[in-house]
Amino acid sequence: MVTPLSYTAVPSEYGYHPEPDASPEPALQAVLWDMDGTIVDTEPYWIEAEYRLVAAHGGSWSEEQAEGLVGQALTFSAGVLQAAGVELSVREIIDTLTEQVTARVRESVPWRPGARELLLALRERGIPCAMVTMSEQQLALEVARHLPDGTFELLVTGDRVAKGKPHPEAYETAFDELSKTRPLRKECVVAIEDSLPGVTSARASGVVTLGVPHFVALPPDSSDHQWPSLADRSVQDLENLVQSHAGHPEDGRVTA
DSSP states (O other): OOOOOOEEEEEETTEEEEEEOOOOOOOOOEEEEOOBTTTBOOHHHHHHHHHHHHHHTTOOOOHHHHHHTTTOOHHHHHHHHHHTTOOSOHHHHHHHHHHHHHHHHHHOOOBOTTHHHHHHHHHHHTOOEEEEOSSOHHHHHHHHTTSOTTSOSEEEOGGGOSSOTTSTHHHHHHHHHHHTSSOOOGGGEEEEESSHHHHHHHHHHTSEEEEOOOSSOOOTTSSSEEOSOOTTOOHHHHHHHHHHHHHOTTOOOOOO
């Protein structure tokens, strides 16, 4: 989708005929950020809390099981932990894990390389950002308070949606709410994710999806673009993704 053509009158022997000007390149309008593993390296905190919780209930937990929960909705994760022997309700499991991870973040925020710098650059340019995370509000607010006011215009957390990632509801909610105060086009909005449930959710919502794998590798065709890291990445790099995607919206590409 491109912006409407504007017309300039040009002379001809029959009078004037409209001639289309070149359409401007699509601009970056907003950025939607996953949190765990994308903005902050909290996956080790979650895994540590999972091991501790399962051990306290006499069960066993493995690296493979822990990796399987990366990016998933907390309600899903709680069900897996119950199957591993945790004799608590889903709500009790979520609260226990969230409290432990929030406490660790309060002590030290494990920023992912380049994430904080890119967030601040977007804020300086006035490009709105939303956090779209399956973690609950308690943890999202703890991370957000370590950034300047206004860095995030919106927080969409796991306790705000009925269906967690990989369902697109969270990203659809973020797009719709940001759209209430400004016109947005999905091909001009970038979502940044590190996990397969996350890129699946974002891509299904229709926005341009950038995978930055961290704890678990992403299949090469799972997102529109992939970067190995956000380190040294700029707002211009995100704008280039939007422009590139406009030319090849159906391609899954890897950008070095």
